[in-house]
Amino acid sequence: MKPVRFSVVGVEHLHAFLQAGLLVEAGAELVSYFSPEGDLLAGFSQMFPQARRVPDQREIMLDDTISLVVCAARPDLRAATAVEAMQHGKDVFVDKPGATTLGQLEELRRVQSITGCRWVVFFSERLTSPATIRAGELVGAGAIGEPVHTTGLGPHQLTSSPRPEWFFDPAHTGGILADLASHQVDQFLHFTGARDARVQAALVANWNRPDHRDFEDFGEVLLSSAGATGWAQVDWLSPDGLGTWGDVRLTILGTEGTIEIRKNIDLAGRSGGDHLLIVDDRTVRHVDCTGVELPFASSLLADVLDRTETAMTTDHAFRATELALQAQAQATRLGLLSGQS
Amino acid sequence: MKPVRFSVVGVEHLHAFLQAGLLVEAGAELVSYFSPEGDLLAGFSQMFPQARRVPDQREIMLDDTISLVVCAARPDLRAATAVEAMQHGKDVFVDKPGATTLGQLEELRRVQSITGCRWVVFFSERLTSPATIRAGELVGAGAIGEPVHTTGLGPHQLTSSPRPEWFFDPAHTGGILADLASHQVDQFLHFTGARDARVQAALVANWNRPDHRDFEDFGEVLLSSAGATGWAQVDWLSPDGLGTWGDVRLTILGTEGTIEIRKNIDLAGRSGGDHLLIVDDRTVRHVDCTGVELPFASSLLADVLDRTETAMTTDHAFRATELALQAQAQATRLGLLSGQS
Numbered sequence: 001m002k003p004v005r006f007s008v009v010g011v012e013h014l015h016a017f018l019q020a021g022l023l024v025e026a027g028a029e030l031v032s033y034f035s036p037e038g039d040l041l042a043g044f045s046q047m048f049p050q051a052r053r054v055p056d057q058r059e060i061m062l063d064d065t066i067s068l069v070v071c072a073a074r075p076d077l078r079a080a081t082a083v084e085a086m087q088h089g090k091d092v093f094v095d096k097p098g099a100t101t102l103g104q105l106e107e108l109r110r111v112q113s114i115t116g117c118r119w120v121v122f123f124s125e126r127l128t129s130p131a132t133i134r135a136g137e138l139v140g141a142g143a144i145g146e147p148v149h150t151t152g153l154g155p156h157q158l159t160s161s162p163r164p165e166w167f168f169d170p171a172h173t174g175g176i177l178a179d180l181a182s183h184q185v186d187q188f189l190h191f192t193g194a195r196d197a198r199v200q201a202a203l204v205a206n207w208n209r210p211d212h213r214d215f216e217d218f219g220e221v222l223l224s225s226a227g228a229t230g231w232a233q234v235d236w237l238s239p240d241g242l243g244t245w246g247d248v249r250l251t252i253l254g255t256e257g258t259i260e261i262r263k264n265i266d267l268a269g270r271s272g273g274d275h276l277l278i279v280d281d282r283t284v285r286h287v288d289c290t291g292v293e294l295p296f297a298s299s300l301l302a303d304v305l306d307r308t309e310t311a312m313t314t315d316h317a318f319r320a321t322e323l324a325l326q327a328q329a330q331a332t333r334l335g336l337l338s339g340q341s
Numbered sequence: 342m343k344p345v346r347f348s349v350v351g352v353e354h355l356h357a358f359l360q361a362g363l364l365v366e367a368g369a370e371l372v373s374y375f376s377p378e379g380d381l382l383a384g385f386s387q388m389f390p391q392a393r394r395v396p397d398q399r400e401i402m403l404d405d406t407i408s409l410v411v412c413a414a415r416p417d418l419r420a421a422t423a424v425e426a427m428q429h430g431k432d433v434f435v436d437k438p439g440a441t442t443l444g445q446l447e448e449l450r451r452v453q454s455i456t457g458c459r460w461v462v463f464f465s466e467r468l469t470s471p472a473t474i475r476a477g478e479l480v481g482a483g484a485i486g487e488p489v490h491t492t493g494l495g496p497h498q499l500t501s502s503p504r505p506e507w508f509f510d511p512a513h514t515g516g517i518l519a520d521l522a523s524h525q526v527d528q529f530l531h532f533t534g535a536r537d538a539r540v541q542a543a544l545v546a547n548w549n550r551p552d553h554r555d556f557e558d559f560g561e562v563l564l565s566s567a568g569a570t571g572w573a574q575v576d577w578l579s580p581d582g583l584g585t586w587g588d589v590r591l592t593i594l595g596t597e598g599t600i601e602i603r604k605n606i607d608l609a610g611r612s613g614g615d616h617l618l619i620v621d622d623r624t625v626r627h628v629d630c631t632g633v634e635l636p637f638a639s640s641l642l643a644d645v646l647d648r649t650e651t652a653m654t655t656d657h658a659f660r661a662t663e664l665a666l667q668a669q670a671q672a673t674r675l676g677l678l679s680g681q682s
Contacts, residue, residue, distance in 0.1 A: 144580075148548040148559065148676075151574065153492075155594075200673065201542030201563050203570060207489040208596040218489065220570060222542050222563050224675060229544060229561060231572055233492065239485075239598045241624040247599075253496075255549040257580045258588075260608060267601060267618045268627040269610045277608045283582040286609040332541065334565060335489075 010073020026297035079104035100174030130292035145256025152184030180234035182324035188230030202327035205334035349374035351414020367638035420445035441515030471633035486597025493525030523665035525573030535566035543668035546675035
């Protein structure tokens with residue numbers, strides 16, 4: 001079978017490296033990439049010397065041998081790229097957030113429904129986390145009964161790496177709930193099996209960035225479905241002494257037990273990441289997640305070839321993005337944001 | 342100085358033992374107790390043989406040598422006892438929830454303002470937790486900058502001990518937010534220094550108790566103040582294998598660091614309870630909380646004698662209770678509760 005040939009449009013987030021790397025490792029062929037000059041391009045060409053940098057993204061769009069477009073452009077530019085790619089019959093694998101406004105999402109849905117292309121969002125906090133994949137297996141096997149709640153914590157360090165100026169402008173990033181909390185919405189829908197949900201409350205704040213008064217350094221969202229609730233906190237307040245970029249966690253509360261995943265660090269505890277702690281009616285266990293396979297990239301490539309939806313349904317990608325954008329749109333504004341429109 | 346003489350009205354919750362024990366240990370004299378016949382009375386008389394059981398609570402109210410009434414009656418009966426005690430010039434130290442309706446709270450406020458008596462609520466998850474007291478010292482010293490968020494987790498085991506029938510009826514308990522989340526509201530106000538707050542969202546659910554369809558086995562509340570937000574999850578879903586009655590935690594997010602308190606258990610980690618984990622700009626530390634003194638009971642007795650408010654201001658006790666009751670009153674009802682009035 002011939003490998004899936006793909007290109008990258010937009011290398012504005014480090015996720016571009018991860019997205020391309022996952023696909024190459026799963027057997028796809030990285031053909032080319034386009035991006036406006038950016039800080040990350042030198043590293044990208046070094047990491048993927050086999051790929052050709054093209055001067056115009058139309059070259060990618062018009063190449064019929066390319067069936068998949070990966071996008072990690074500036075967030076507000078991603079939807080337009082995805083729309084263009086789908087209009088050229090290409091599937092899309094876009095970094096989160098896949099859209100920064102509800103209007104963009106509507107257009108994506110319209111074009112996707114006409115073209116039948118795949119639109120898959122890179123929810124890395126689930127898809128590339130061995131402990132989270134193992135949690136999915138455990139939940140699926142009934143290890144904690146019916147999931148009724150997810151708690152998603154997505155704290156991030158702001159100061160550990162330099163950020164481009166657009167990073168501080170919600171008009172470009174979509175805002176903290178669109179950007180970061182979309183991971184948590186994805187995990188809520190995935191683990192509770194909810195097809196739909198409602199934003200019960202949402203809020204964003206600027207607590208500690210008087211130098212960037214529009215920047216949202218904190219956000220929360222509370223979701224409910226017919227059978228579960230989900231709460232998420234995301235922020236850019238993680239202290240430098242943490243030792244990793246954020247103490248990201250996910251807890252799944254079931255009717256018969258709980259699973260807690262400490263994705264990046266076991267605070268003042270065991271070394272390394274990927275700590276899965278399960279409590280059931282019998283005991284508390286620390287579950288070893290080494291050796292857990294990440295099926296996402298292989299599934300995505302199979303989907304591109306077979307026109308299936310095993311890696312992520314388009315419906316899920318749209319719904320998770322929509323909920324994050326709805327939360328963002330209706331969020332109460334606190335701290336330095338209060339009083340601003 | 343003569344010791345404070347106190348009596349107990351209502352021994353319907355195990356907290357009565359803890360409340361009386363704390364006061365006795367701090368030098369107060371337990372004179373008498375009244376309670377309708379209950380499962381806990383035999384143990385109480387055994388633990389406090391010095392106290393006389395009286396057949397009518399009026400005997401306590403009319404005894405002018407008794408200056409403090411402790412109450413751990415059925416929750417919906419506590420406010421009436423407190424009102425009667427204050428009308429007889431006695432201070433009140435009541436188990437949480439101190440009231441089960443906003444109407445009760447209004448009456449408590451009215452009588453308190455006339456009498457000037459103390460009305461103090463036993464928020465044990467803060468007041469009797471060495472790690473939480475240490476956290477207060479650290480926050481007060483600026484160890485994590487300005488606190489901007491508290492995450493309060495109050496999971497509880499339901500099946501580990503038999504429960505009286507009234508326990509399953511929100512008309513008697515006030516509901517899960519009034520009962521359990523009042524701890525978290527207390528801690529939100531205490532740690533963020535907020536004088537007031539708003540309920541952004543609240544919800545309660547019956548996910549797993551078809552045998553008690555009115556029972557709320559899950560609840561969430563999201564609060565905001567001018568300078569901080571607080572989220573709490575409380576439930577009766579903790580699995581039997583946990584090894585303790587609930588993996589109660591509190592996380593305080595500050596502008597310069599974080600503190601996480603694992604009050605009862607360090608899941609699959611260190612033994613014992615009272616784990617305080619602090620992260621600041623330099624490092625991650627597990628802080629030893631042995632030897633931390635719990636000043637609450639001594640402060641309360643001094644307040645009774647000196648008419649001060651060092652242990653807990655009446656304003657704080659009222660505001661924390663009110664927010665929990667407001668959340669309870671406006672909570673969205675999910676699971677088996679949905680569709681019920």
